[in-house]
Each structure stands twice: as structure tokens, then as C-alpha cells.
Amino acid sequence: MNATFKFFLFTFLFIFSSKNYIYASTNIAVILHGGPDLQKEGTTNESTVKGAREACTPPICNLELTNPKDETEAEYKSLLSKVAPNNDFFITQGYFAQKATHEMADKYPGKKFGIINFEFTPPVKNIASILFAEDQQGFVAGLLAAEISKKKNKKVAVIGGADIPSVKRKVNGFANGVKHACEDCTAYCLYSKSFVNENNESQGIFNAILNIKGIDVVYNAASITGTIALKNLTAHGIYGIGDTTDEWVTNWAYGSVAGSENLLTSIVQDYQVVVRDTIGTMLKNNFVAGGLVKHGLNLDSENSAIKFADCHEACEINTPNLKENMQKYIDKITKRQIDVGIDHKSGRSKISPEGSSCTMLEINKHNTMKDNDENRRSGSDHDHERKSAVANISSTSSITLFLINSIIILVLIFH
Structure with missing residues (x-):
């Protein structure tokens, strides 16, 4: 295998691999519902955490899960102001988060936001309103x-x-x-x-x-x-x-x-399904803001x-x-x-x-x-x-696909 061919092959595989991991350094913040309780079984907060951890694993992205102390507009504003500078994508939830979400979206027009169970009318260009049907x-x-x-x-x-x-x-x-x-x-x-x-x-x-x-x-x-x-x-x-x-x-x-x-x-x-799918579309560069995204019934009950x-x-x-x-x-x-x-x-x-x-x-x-x-x-x-929450939970990772691609590239280069 001559040097020129190796160079072009390496370049092609690098670009292909980069496309799959275009958001390898993406930082994602998920804001849970407010309240003093830690994780409570059966709540939407527990389901949200499962979906977020399932979709967002290093090195694809870094996950920050936080909860407001109270379910108030002021608390959401304070919390979002703290997490906004260090994250690229945000998921918030519900009526009390809508004003803070809008303010941060205006302040950071290059970043994308998704808000669950609230619909902005008229739409905001970098916020997706995510609703259950x-x-x-x-x-x-x-x-x-x-x-x-x-x-x-x-x-x-x-x-x-x-x-x-x-x-x-x-x-x-x-x-x-x-x-x-x-x-x-x-x-x-x-x-x-x-x-x-x-x-x-x-x-x-x-x-x-x-x-x-x-x-x-x-x-x-x-x-x-x-x-x-x-x-x-x-x-x-x-x-x-x-x-x-x-x-x-x-x-x-x-x-x-x-x-x-x-x-x-x-x-x-099922917040697990919605949060998992929302983060997944973001990591694949398919997330579309500025409108309404509805999640409803699915023939496959596990993904409904x-x-x-x-x-x-x-x-x-x-x-x-x-x-x-x-x-x-x-x-x-x-x-x-x-x-x-x-x-x-x-x-x-x-x-x-x-x-x-x-x-x-x-x-x-x-x-x-x-x-x-x-x-x-x-x-x-x-x-x-809104009384269940999980604070600053770190995610586990699965990097098998990334390692396989890396090994293939190295083998082809040094063959």
C-alpha cells in the first residue's frame, strides 16, 4: 500500500469517524423538576435520568443532571444561568422553566434548547417545544x-x-x-x-x-x-x-x-423514551429547533x-x-x-x-x-x-464503536 493511498484512506476514515462522533465533546445539561426530594421511584424525574444516562455517554457527550431547589421561575433562572456557559445543549421541563429557557436561548443564540411539556407560541428559533400527544x-x-x-x-x-x-x-x-x-x-x-x-x-x-x-x-x-x-x-x-x-x-x-x-x-x-430520543437526535446532528416535536403512541410499546x-x-x-x-x-x-x-x-x-x-x-x-x-x-x-430530583449525576460510558473505528484506522495506516 503506497503512501499516497494510505494518506487518502486515512483521511476518508477519519472524516467518516468524525461524522459519527461530530458531537464527541458536546456538553448536555438536563434540568429536572424542582423539589427537595432525591430520586423517587416512579416519578418523571427518575424516568428522565434513565433516558439521559442511556443516551449520553462519554466520549459522545458529557452529561450534567441538576435540579432546582424549588419549582419557581426564579430558581430555574438562577440554575440555568449557572449551567448555560459550560453546556452546548439543554433540556428543561414545564411551565416554570419556560421564562428562564427563553432568556438563555436569547442570550446564547448559537446553542440549542428543548423544553418538555411546554409549547412556545410563536416558536423560538433555537428552542424545540417537546410535547407528549x-x-x-x-x-x-x-x-x-x-x-x-x-x-x-x-x-x-x-x-x-x-x-x-x-x-x-x-x-x-x-x-x-x-x-x-x-x-x-x-x-x-x-x-x-x-x-x-x-x-x-x-x-x-x-x-x-x-x-x-x-x-x-x-x-x-x-x-x-x-x-x-x-x-x-x-x-x-x-x-x-x-x-x-x-x-x-x-x-x-x-x-x-x-x-x-x-x-x-x-x-x-414515558420521559425515558422522550429524553433518550431527544439527546440521540442531537448527537446525530438531526435535532431541529424552532418548532414543535410531538411524541405519541408507538407500535413498539418499549419505544412508545x-x-x-x-x-x-x-x-x-x-x-x-x-x-x-x-x-x-x-x-x-x-x-x-x-x-x-x-x-x-x-x-x-x-x-x-x-x-x-x-x-x-x-x-x-x-x-x-x-x-x-x-x-x-x-x-x-x-x-x-415537581418534588423528585437528582443532582449532578455523572454518566457511565460505552465506547466500543469508537475503539473499533480507531483500531481499523491504525491497522490500515501501518499495514
Whole structure:
């Protein structure tokens, strides 16, 4: 092998190898949800950490995982200001991080940012708004609720959070799913004023649903507010469907809370999948900022950003046959044989002429819990309260591919 040929071969292999490892020195910062607790099992923070560590390993990138002390705009601003100078790519999460994320993106226009569960409108050129497909979440919850209820009283309900588009996508998606599986079932819907049980409104929600005789299944799409109401409803024998995390683990405390046997499942947002895929696209130089990135159902459940949690104690109701039917629904949704029928921008139903297939319920504002503080604590495990975190965790590495390429180059040069 002559010297000229060796030179060109070396150059080609070096460029090829460099293309695969173009971000070998990339520093990635992942900001978790705020709160004083360290890693808590089942939370989105735990899932985020798994996804980040799986995708980002030296020498491909260096990972910095940090958490704010509190879930406040000021805390996110302080933390992002500290990590921004030394990192190239950032993942933040949720409403309280949005202002700090925008400020840092303006300050560092050459760097890229991704924010999960918040959408910038209008878009920011170096920020990707990364959302779970809330309409699909609501729709599959509605399908499941209807499949159970159509053999019973044909009445189901959804507890929505604040009346905003992202919540409407879940609520109206739920109602559309109910109507798809059971045309003569009634989907009762209501919206709370807050996600954190302000003024103890969960009691009014509980009363409003309990007053409708014969409600079979209730879906929680209202974070802490919904969790507290749903705990009381399941304790009264009504079947429940959780949301975001496996609530049987995070909020029914592995079956130690009354009514846990009536929690059918939860519609989980798998942060591990989303964070892993987001970092992966960045490392491959395929990350696109300045718009919306949606993660939804996938035929491969392991790689699906939205999935059903285990049935745990409720498997006699959420049977294998029912699970098989739900998988058939998911297959049709992913193949676009079923349209969930929700307008993303407004959250309104495109199927119903009124913009919603819901029968709306009013919350009785005069009802209050017997012990407000105790019930607030009972909902504090919900992941939306942002209390789980991991600080400055170093990653492990897997460099097999890099070493193989290096050995090939050396062998060819000195052959």
C-alpha cells in the first residue's frame, strides 16, 4: 500500500469517524423538576435520568443532571444561568422553566434548547417545544373507560385541570375515545381552576361526580387536584385511570392507600423514551429547533412515549382480553386508521359539531374537605408537584464503536 493511498484512506476514515462522533465533546445539561426530594421511584424525574444516562455517554457527550431547589421561575433562572456557559445543549421541563429557557436561548443564540411539556407560541428559533400527544393520551383513556362502562352503566368521567389547550386536548380526546368505543355512553367532563388543589376544590369535584349516580370509571387529567379527588372516588368503589406516572406506585403507594384495588391503570408519559430520543437526535446532528416535536403512541410499546401502566390489583377488571383489545386500538391509531379528532391549537374536538363530545359538570364551590392540609399532603406524591430530583449525576460510558473505528484506522495506516 503506497503512501499516497494510505494518506487518502486515512483521511476518508477519519472524516467518516468524525461524522459519527461530530458531537464527541458536546456538553448536555438536563434540568429536572424542582423539589427537595432525591430520586423517587416512579416519578418523571427518575424516568428522565434513565433516558439521559442511556443516551449520553462519554466520549459522545458529557452529561450534567441538576435540579432546582424549588419549582419557581426564579430558581430555574438562577440554575440555568449557572449551567448555560459550560453546556452546548439543554433540556428543561414545564411551565416554570419556560421564562428562564427563553432568556438563555436569547442570550446564547448559537446553542440549542428543548423544553418538555411546554409549547412556545410563536416558536423560538433555537428552542424545540417537546410535547407528549395529549390528545392520544385522553383518547386511549376514553377507549378503556368505555370498554368497561358499556357493560355496566355507560357513564364515565374525566377530571380536567385548568381550562387551557393542553388540558382540553386530553379532556376532549377522552370524550372522543369514549364515543368511538361506545356511542351511547356518556362522557362527563369538568375543569378545575388549578393543578394543586387550590381552595380545596377536589372536594367539589368529588361531590359533582359522586352526585351523578352510576359513574363507572373516572380518568384523572388534573394532576394533584385530580389525584386527590380520584383517591376519594376509588375509595368509594369507582374505577379510576391515573395519568403521567404509574399512579398506583406514586400516589396509591404500592397499594397501601384505600381504593388502590380500583385503580385500573395509568396513562404513562414515558420521559425515558422522550429524553433518550431527544439527546440521540442531537448527537446525530438531526435535532431541529424552532418548532414543535410531538411524541405519541408507538407500535413498539418499549419505544412508545405513551403507554399503559400495569393493572396491579385491578387485573380481574383490566383483563388480558381487554388489554389485547386496547392494543388493537393502538395499532389502528398509529396506522392512522383511527383519527383521535382533536385540533392541536385549540384542543377542541373536530368530530363533534359543538367542539366537544363532553357532557359538562359544574363543581360545587361550597363543599370543602374536612382536613384540607391532610388531603394536600395525600396528593403531594403526584409528579406534577415537581418534588423528585437528582443532582449532578455523572454518566457511565460505552465506547466500543469508537475503539473499533480507531483500531481499523491504525491497522490500515501501518499495514
